[in-house]
Amino acid sequence: xxxxxxxxxxxxxxxxxxxxSINETHKGKAKLGGSTLRxxxxxxxxxxxxAVNVSRFEGIPMAPxxxxxxxxxxxxxxxxxxxxxxxxxxxxxxxxQPYVLNVVKxxxxxxxxxxxxxxxxxxxxxxxxxxxxxxxLLGADNPAIKEQRIAxxxxxxxxxxxxLGAALIERYFPGSKVLISAPTWGNHKNIFNDAxxxxxxxxxxxxxxxGLDFEGMIEDIKAAPEGTxxxxxxxxxxxxxxxxxxxxxxxxxxxxxxxxxxxFFDVAYQGFASGSLDEDAASVRLFVARGMEVLVAQSYSKNxxxxxxxxxxxxxxxxxxxxxxxxxxxxxxxxxxxxxxxxVHGARIVANVVGTPVLFDEWKAEMEMMAGRIKNVRxxxxxxxxxxxxxxxxxxxILKQIGMFSYTGLNKNQSDNMTNKWHVYMTKDGRISLAGxxxxxxxxxxxxxxxxxxxxx
Amino acid sequence: MAVRNSLSGQLLRRSSVVxxxxxxxxxxxxIEPAPxxxxxxxxxxxxxxxxxxxxxxxxxxxxxxxxKPxxxxxxxxxxxxxxxxxxxxxxxxxGSIKMVEExxxxxxxxxxxxxxxxxxxxxxxxxxxxxxxxxxxxxxxxHPNSQIxxxxxxxxxxxxxxxxxGVPMKTFRYYHPETRGLDFSGLMEDIKNAPDGSxxxxxxxxxxxxxxxxxxxxxxxxxxxxxxxxxxxFFDMAYQGFASGDPERDAxxxxxxxxxxxxxxxxxxxxxxxGLYGQRVGCLSVxxxxxxxxxxxxxxxxxxxxxxxxxxxVHGALIVSTVxxxxxxxxxxxxxxxxxxxxxxxxxxxxxxNLEKLGSPLPWQHITNQIGMFCYSGLTPEQVDRMTNEFHIxxxxxGRISMAGLNTGNVGYVANAIHEVTKSA
Numbered sequence: 001x002x003x004x005x006x007x008x009x010x011x012x013x014x015x016x017x018x019x020x021s022i023n024e025t026h027k028g029k030a031k032l033g034g035s036t037l038r039x040x041x042x043x044x045x046x047x048x049x050x051a052v053n054v055s056r057f058e059g060i061p062m063a064p065x066x067x068x069x070x071x072x073x074x075x076x077x078x079x080x081x082x083x084x085x086x087x088x089x090x091x092x093x094x095x096x097q098p099y100v101l102n103v104v105k106x107x108x109x110x111x112x113x114x115x116x117x118x119x120x121x122x123x124x125x126x127x128x129x130x131x132x133x134x135x136x137l138l139g140a141d142n143p144a145i146k147e148q149r150i151a152x153x154x155x156x157x158x159x160x161x162x163x164l165g166a167a168l169i170e171r172y173f174p175g176s177k178v179l180i181s182a183p184t185w186g187n188h189k190n191i192f193n194d195a196x197x198x199x200x201x202x203x204x205x206x207x208x209x210x211g212l213d214f215e216g217m218i219e220d221i222k223a224a225p226e227g228t229x230x231x232x233x234x235x236x237x238x239x240x241x242x243x244x245x246x247x248x249x250x251x252x253x254x255x256x257x258x259x260x261x262x263x264f265f266d267v268a269y270q271g272f273a274s275g276s277l278d279e280d281a282a283s284v285r286l287f288v289a290r291g292m293e294v295l296v297a298q299s300y301s302k303n304x305x306x307x308x309x310x311x312x313x314x315x316x317x318x319x320x321x322x323x324x325x326x327x328x329x330x331x332x333x334x335x336x337x338x339x340x341x342x343x344v345h346g347a348r349i350v351a352n353v354v355g356t357p358v359l360f361d362e363w364k365a366e367m368e369m370m371a372g373r374i375k376n377v378r379x380x381x382x383x384x385x386x387x388x389x390x391x392x393x394x395x396x397x398i399l400k401q402i403g404m405f406s407y408t409g410l411n412k413n414q415s416d417n418m419t420n421k422w423h424v425y426m427t428k429d430g431r432i433s434l435a436g437x438x439x440x441x442x443x444x445x446x447x448x449x450x451x452x453x454x455x456x457x
Numbered sequence: 458m459a460v461r462n463s464l465s466g467q468l469l470r471r472s473s474v475v476x477x478x479x480x481x482x483x484x485x486x487x488i489e490p491a492p493x494x495x496x497x498x499x500x501x502x503x504x505x506x507x508x509x510x511x512x513x514x515x516x517x518x519x520x521x522x523x524x525k526p527x528x529x530x531x532x533x534x535x536x537x538x539x540x541x542x543x544x545x546x547x548x549x550x551x552g553s554i555k556m557v558e559e560x561x562x563x564x565x566x567x568x569x570x571x572x573x574x575x576x577x578x579x580x581x582x583x584x585x586x587x588x589x590x591x592x593x594x595x596x597x598x599x600h601p602n603s604q605i606x607x608x609x610x611x612x613x614x615x616x617x618x619x620x621x622x623g624v625p626m627k628t629f630r631y632y633h634p635e636t637r638g639l640d641f642s643g644l645m646e647d648i649k650n651a652p653d654g655s656x657x658x659x660x661x662x663x664x665x666x667x668x669x670x671x672x673x674x675x676x677x678x679x680x681x682x683x684x685x686x687x688x689x690x691f692f693d694m695a696y697q698g699f700a701s702g703d704p705e706r707d708a709x710x711x712x713x714x715x716x717x718x719x720x721x722x723x724x725x726x727x728x729x730x731x732g733l734y735g736q737r738v739g740c741l742s743v744x745x746x747x748x749x750x751x752x753x754x755x756x757x758x759x760x761x762x763x764x765x766x767x768x769x770x771v772h773g774a775l776i777v778s779t780v781x782x783x784x785x786x787x788x789x790x791x792x793x794x795x796x797x798x799x800x801x802x803x804x805x806x807x808x809x810x811n812l813e814k815l816g817s818p819l820p821w822q823h824i825t826n827q828i829g830m831f832c833y834s835g836l837t838p839e840q841v842d843r844m845t846n847e848f849h850i851x852x853x854x855x856g857r858i859s860m861a862g863l864n865t866g867n868v869g870y871v872a873n874a875i876h877e878v879t880k881s882a
Contacts, residue, residue: 061753090547120734
């Protein structure tokens, strides 16, 4: 049957056929049975291909650009000199250049010299990395570690680790919901949606104070059905930069325990927020110290500058080592059909940095430097705005917020004005990345913010 | 229950009130231990074995004649060149554009009109697994009522991938146990009987686990029939260059389909042919009707990737684009991949010779007829267990042997073991 199809087709495209001239640039279709024949001219000959009906993906619409990563694309396309990229949260130096940490370069050189092989990691990732990351998170002498109650699986940075956690919830806690902060990192919703885990929001950001709506947060966590997963940002809340105080963390832990909820921490900035690894992990450690079972996703994108290496971890701290073993086996089973085993390069860098005392100390110093630069920039921005703005508006939230991001309180129109008039690129929710701001640009940014806030509604 | 910790007294007081109750129960009680992965679990067992004679012919990772993992020279050189020169900023969601370009040239042809016409929607993927999973998720989203037809047998993880993506599976006949070859008439019948417009998973070369590939003439017939049925061909190509030693030759099936006008999907992996296993670097591409559609498809693939891992890892991608983008390094790679393929082909011949010399009553020409890293030996699960328990030879229970695990030092031992467990069969 196949040959008869082809011979009929050949007759149709005989050079002597009057319906088609070789010299015409002609594209046409003819139906033949269930298939469609296409004629197209290419380099002087008529070539014919039989299309398999139409493309299976004919009706596929163009997806919208990612709201966060799309900002950088737009920035790149802008030719204006004064442009400023305060979109994605990637650290920049004062010269607004990307920054590769010295310890990372050293670790990579070590790895190059050693000539490590490139074999598959086990599904759960590099053992040395998994050990290091759990110890960084909880402290090496933490009872949970000593009692082997932690299931740690290397993941594809924060996103991949969160996705593993979400997949675990979908499979083993069917019907359970996740409570996420309003607002939260844009990709959280995508992750839970694609993992088919239902979610709803708890109040978090209070636009009136540009601070934490603590009452609302507690109320909403209390109101959720027992056994809800509560997604918490360990430190340096993204996008607001607003963190609970230690006392508030205690109360949050209280209500989560009372309601038998499960805390799910996203820790993307350990060490990067305050400059201290231990201080930034205090919230997680508080919950674990209470004997609670906790999920924690970690990322080394920001604190070790390993953005593109995709290195992080999913940790499940449970009540027994036996339970941790089972959970780890199931996390592996979820990872295998996603990517088989995680990429080795970033894991080795982390393991080398953390495992070599000299490098570890150097890392801590570099982290303090990065966090310090952000704090200085916050101060300068605050000073610039306060001195220029005579309206009496309280801008102190800039100093109170912590980490890479600041929720300016600008609405969508105002944010658009920042971009369209001032060439300042940021996300539409009013979030700016201070990591992309230099001391030198603070005055300019202050002008832009004041203009957008007062003159645009 | 005492809570031992080094935190402040205030915390201690609080936690001791609640800790007792919490420790009694666990949220994870209902979580069963997962079974060991049938493939990767073999290596775990191998590593735990203390016997000096142990042989790992389980997982498909290349080994040299000394049984050592190999990092290709072209890869080492690429790493030296990229060391310290790149900032590790996030790649775009779709990955390294240069790596994707080079991958398309390799698969579709250096001068492919489809590349020129920008008709291919393509993204960097997490090796072959990630490429397949991304396609499965894409298939699920835009053809939610479709199924995937997979060959019997196929790589075990294919089942997991499409299942976890929510796409039901059907099978088509492939391996013929009696001949240890291709069940061609069964395959054609199943293609014909599948409803028009079904999705078919095809191994482009070096079928895993059997090593049995259709001949060129058979591929042409398969292509014609799939064309008539309007099926969607999705190729998994994990061994380009690694099978015959010649990447162009290994892409023959794909080129046939392209000539015939199919709009294919393709998963490519650099795990084996560039030895970049742990780097997780590959490519997913979908050939579309025109550039506009390709752009739309790529945007949707990105929308699926973002909530899985945001953007793919850079290191392996840099290695691939450096090697393939530099004529000198690319030539070196072509030589090195041929060395790997030739060693495997040589081992096949030696294993077969040894078995025939031992006077095995069974036929073994399938060892040299099959191609690529794997050989479907025909051993039963019970015989495989004997191989492991008596001879410390580790392989998957379907009888699949990774030829890369054989070398001049152990091929005699393995041949002997196979003979021992099969001579009374």
